[in-house]
Amino acid sequence: MQIDWLTVAAQIVNFLVLVWLLQRFLYRPITAAMARREERIESRLSEAKTARTEVEAEAERLREQQKDLEASREEALRKVRHEAADLRSAMEDDLREEMEARRKTWENHLQEERDAFAAKLRQRAGHQVIEIVGRVLQDYVGSDLAGQVAGTFVDRLGRLDDEARDKLSAAAKRADGPVKVESSVLLKPAARSQITRAVHEHIAPDIEVDYHEDGDLLLGVRLTVGEQTVEWSATRFLGRLETTLDEVIEGSSRLRSGRTPATG
Amino acid sequence: MEISPDAWVIYEWRGLSLNATIVFTWVVMALLVLGSWAVTARLSEGETVSRWQVALEVIVTTIRDQIAEVGADEPGRYLPFIGTLFLFIASANVLGIVPGYQPPTGSLSTTAALALCVLVAVPLFSIGERGIFSYLRTYVQPTPLMLPFNIVSEASRTIALAVRLYGNVMSGTVIVGILISVAPFFFPVVMQVLGLLTGLIQAYIFAILAMVYIGSASRSRRRADDPSTNDTGD
Numbered sequence: 001m002q003i004d005w006l007t008v009a010a011q012i013v014n015f016l017v018l019v020w021l022l023q024r025f026l027y028r029p030i031t032a033a034m035a036r037r038e039e040r041i042e043s044r045l046s047e048a049k050t051a052r053t054e055v056e057a058e059a060e061r062l063r064e065q066q067k068d069l070e071a072s073r074e075e076a077l078r079k080v081r082h083e084a085a086d087l088r089s090a091m092e093d094d095l096r097e098e099m100e101a102r103r104k105t106w107e108n109h110l111q112e113e114r115d116a117f118a119a120k121l122r123q124r125a126g127h128q129v130i131e132i133v134g135r136v137l138q139d140y141v142g143s144d145l146a147g148q149v150a151g152t153f154v155d156r157l158g159r160l161d162d163e164a165r166d167k168l169s170a171a172a173k174r175a176d177g178p179v180k181v182e183s184s185v186l187l188k189p190a191a192r193s194q195i196t197r198a199v200h201e202h203i204a205p206d207i208e209v210d211y212h213e214d215g216d217l218l219l220g221v222r223l224t225v226g227e228q229t230v231e232w233s234a235t236r237f238l239g240r241l242e243t244t245l246d247e248v249i250e251g252s253s254r255l256r257s258g259r260t261p262a263t264g
Numbered sequence: 265m266e267i268s269p270d271a272w273v274i275y276e277w278r279g280l281s282l283n284a285t286i287v288f289t290w291v292v293m294a295l296l297v298l299g300s301w302a303v304t305a306r307l308s309e310g311e312t313v314s315r316w317q318v319a320l321e322v323i324v325t326t327i328r329d330q331i332a333e334v335g336a337d338e339p340g341r342y343l344p345f346i347g348t349l350f351l352f353i354a355s356a357n358v359l360g361i362v363p364g365y366q367p368p369t370g371s372l373s374t375t376a377a378l379a380l381c382v383l384v385a386v387p388l389f390s391i392g393e394r395g396i397f398s399y400l401r402t403y404v405q406p407t408p409l410m411l412p413f414n415i416v417s418e419a420s421r422t423i424a425l426a427v428r429l430y431g432n433v434m435s436g437t438v439i440v441g442i443l444i445s446v447a448p449f450f451f452p453v454v455m456q457v458l459g460l461l462t463g464l465i466q467a468y469i470f471a472i473l474a475m476v477y478i479g480s481a482s483r484s485r486r487r488a489d490d491p492s493t494n495d496t497g498d
Contacts, residue, residue, distance in 0.1 A: 004270045004373045010286050011368070011377035018293045018352060023344040026300035030324045031340065033307045033317075040309070 121245055123216075129241070130184070130219040130234060145219070149183070150191035153221040153232050154198040160230070168203045171226035178208035180224040184217040184233070195221070269366035270373050285371040292356050292368065323351075327471075334475045342475060345385055349378065350471035357463025361456060367463070372430045379426030382474040383418065390481040402481070425473055428466075 133145065160168075172179065179199055181187075187195070196209045203225060214222070220233020272284035303316045313321075327347045331339040353369055360367045368374045391399045403414045443451045 003376050004283070004371075007270055007283060007285055007371065007373035008377045008380070011289060011374045012381060014286070014289050014293060015348070015352065015378060015381055018296065019344050019348045021293070021297045022300060022348050022351065025297055025304055026320065027324060027343050027347060029304040029307055030317075030320055031343075033304075033309050034321060034325070037309050 118245060122241070125241060125245070126219070126234070133219075144188065144191075146183070146185045146187055147191045149185075149219060149221060149232075150187055150194055153223075154194055156232050157198050157202055157223070157230065160202065164230075165202055168225050168228050168230065171228040172204040172207055175226035178210045179203070180210050180212060182212045182214040182217055182222045182224070184214065184219050186213055187211060187221075199223070268371050269368060270371045272366065284366050285368045285374055288356070288359075288366055289368040289374065291365075292352060292359065295359075296351060296355060330472065331475055334472065335479045336475070342389070342478060345381075346471050346475050346478075349382075349474055350467050353378070353470055354464055354467035357467060358460060360459060360463060369463075369466075370430070372426070375426045375430035378470070379422045382425060382477060383422035385474070386418075386477045386481050389478045399481075421477060425470065428469070428473075 130145075181195055181199075192209075192211055199207065199209055217231075217233055220231060222229060222231040222233070269284035269288065273281040274284055274287050275282040300320065303314070303320050306314075308314060308317060324343070324347065327350060328339040328343055331342050331346055336342055356367050356369045359365050387399060390402075403411050439455055443455055
């Protein structure tokens with residue numbers, strides 16, 4: 001076994017050529033391709049990392065925002081609740097006041113109605129009583145009630161004290177019109193002339209006297225001289241009746257309000 | 265029985281003979297270059313990579329890792345030389361399974377040529393790394409008395425490398441030849457399979473030894489710089 005030096009030289013050249021060829025076709029392209037791929041993967045990884053960081057920051061920001069939003073929502077809700085409570089209490093107060101006002105109005109109205117009713121009742125009762133009394137007097141005593149009233153009035157006029165009589169006389173002198181005599185019932189001519197006489201006698205001798213009928217006047221006579229007035233009527237007799245009637249109405253209304261449930 | 269492919273002259277022209285060693289070397293070279301070119305001509309840098317490209321990448325990466333494992337700082341610097349040594353020897357040996365093919369590594373001329381290449385490459389890499397004077401100084405260290413021993417060491421290293429490769433490749437061929445004459449059936453197949461294995465191992469050993477020689481030359485410099493580094497060369 002010997003070494004062929006020519007072949008050795010040829011093989012050395014072959015090997016060097018192979019080294020060059022493989023460097024040209026194998027190592028350099030492969031290494032470069034791997035390096036480029038690695039570089040791209042690195043860049044994509046770093047991109048992904050950057051994107052992830054951004055996304056995390058964004059998520060953190062959103063979380064903060066949501067927290068803020070929730071906090072502001074809670075705040076707004078609390079405020080609205082507070083406002084609603086205020087409004088409700090204000091409305092309740094208003095309603096209460098209004099109810100109170102209405103109740104007062106109603107009570108006033110009731111009071112007015114009651115008063116009106118009482119007045120009407122009093123008047124009617126008075127008339128009724130007077131009528132009955134008059135009829136009784138006429139039937140059983142044979143006397144005229146109006147005449148009696150006139151008599152009583154004349155009698156009272158005669159018993160007036162000096163001061164009152166002077167006042168009336170002064171008023172008659174000042175007045176340029178006639179003296180007005182109002183009565184609840186139409187006075188008969190006899191009663192009229194009796195009163196006229198009494199006026200002439202006690203107040204002014206030649207003054208004219210006018211007679212009127214006034215339904216509101218309960219069994220009595222009212223003499224008006226200028227601004228001075230002398231009145232006698234059965235109204236004062238009805239004072240007790242009125243008190244009794246008031247007590248009755250009061251009792252019945254109290255009974256009614258006690259029976260119905262309280263409405264505020 | 266023909267043992268060396270050197271003696272198998274395929275073509276002769278005016279006294280220049282073209283023997284089988286050179287022809288089969290060209291065949292191996294052509295296969296390697298054409299195969300590489302076929303793959304690297306359409307390299308992909310995207311996500312989808314062809315399986316051939318993956319195979320080449322695996323081979324290149326493995327060789328580079330092996331070089332780095334031996335201790336080189338920059339594997340890319342030694343990759344063409346060491347990688348070509350390994351690829352050439354491995355493919356030359358593996359192709360031995362093809363009938364009619366004679367491995368060029370079975371010729372002492374080829375192994376001697378490769379060993380001479382390593383012999384030259386070791387100082388060249390060393391000089392390229394540190395400069396010629398610094399390299400020459402290693403021959404007279406630790407004392408100028410060591411100069412002849414250092415020279416003998418370099419020469420014997422080369423010869424050992426050459427003979428190691430030749431002997432291993434040739435032994436396979438010789439054993440197959442002997443076995444064929446003794447037991448014509450079955451055993452030669454087993455030996456062929458064994459030959460494939462030893463061929464690959466030889467390629468690995470040759471390349472790694474070359475790298476170790478180159479590396480130890482550069483390591484001796486590093487040892488001078490840094491005494492804590494251990495020399496693990498042969």
